[in-house]
Amino acid sequence: MTSSGWPRRGVLGLGAAALAAGGARAQGWQPARPVRLVTPYGPGNVADQVARLVAEELSRRWGQRVVVDNQPGAGGALGVAQIARAPADGTVLGFIAVAALAIIPHMMRARTYEPLEDIVPIAGASVSRSAIVVHPALPVRSVTELVAHARARPAGDPLAYYSAGNGTVPHLAVEQMRRVLDFPAQHVPYRTSGAGVADLLAGRVQLTMDAASVTLPHVQGGALRALAWNGPVRNPSIPDVPTLAEAAPGLELLNAWQGLYGPRGLPAEIVARCAQDMAEVVGDPAFAARMPGGAEPLRAGPEELRATLRRQHAELGRLVAAIGLEQD
Structure with missing residues (x-):
């Protein structure tokens, strides 16, 4: 699978x-x-x-x-x-x-x-395809560190992730991850991916699983950090980023x-x-x-x-x- x-x-x-x-x-x-x-x-x-x-x-x-x-x-x-x-x-x-x-x-x-x-x-x-992508100021470099960081944040300052609206694939993919790995995070829906990624780049939200067509250019340019690629094999354009199976064995996301x-x-x-x-x-x-x-x-x-x-x-x-x- x-x-x-x-x-x-x-x-x-x-x-x-x-x-x-x-x-x-x-x-x-x-x-x-x-x-x-x-x-x-x-x-x-x-x-x-x-x-x-x-x-x-x-x-x-x-x-x-x-x-x-x-x-x-x-x-x-x-x-x-x-x-x-x-x-x-x-x-x-x-x-x-x-x-x-x-x-x-x-x-x-x-x-x-x-x-x-x-x-x-x-x-x-x-x-x-998509990737788990964070703002580089977030002190995490792996899915394991992401989960630990999200659990350690104050209750009044939860990790925030964006999608281009309620019920979109990026929204439910992060919800799947959040529920399986058991960490808190707040969903921030936007009307468009462009608006969401702009706030991620500005650090107003910290995480997304938006489409690779939206996030990868920023990952390749160093403005965002990818923690895992949601595909069966590594993406050759970001070869150092592990697949989801490598980063969190057993986790399957939409x-x-x-x-x-x-x-x-x-x-x-x-x-x-x-x-x-x-x-x-x-x-x-x-x-x-x-x-x-x-x-x-x-x-x-x-x-x-x-x-x-x-x-x-x-x-x-x-x-x-x-x-x-x-x-x-």
């Missing part, structure tokens, strides 16, 4: 069963008109960047335009609801990150979609991951064709080379995607309930 919650095979290679999901029957479906790829996030974030790479590759394979349609709002819930209501004919697909399916639904007062029923898993696309989905009732032949083509896309080294910093390909077929989503939906639902999170 990798630290993102995926079996190692899911990130590094596609199982035979997933490859077999293609086959001759999958070749029969071909989109007859442009495909709308609904991406429930604003332009420019990691999910949007990877969605545009996927759209470009699928357009080439299908001989038909695949157009990214950004539909941000409510942590991704607005766009996912659109995908759930779309016609099940392959003309509308979705590029969705795990939070909108396994976290946000548990926070909604009234659900506008059921993630395990209304959304059809097709294929994995990417994992967005990473953001993204995949291709369709609406309920999407025919099996469309799912199979899309899964087969996505396996080719994410298996291409050129695709990996174009991914944003901290992201890597996630090779997973429909059944593996469904199983992982079900497990994380249950696990993260329990964590959301324990924290008492609700959408604002």
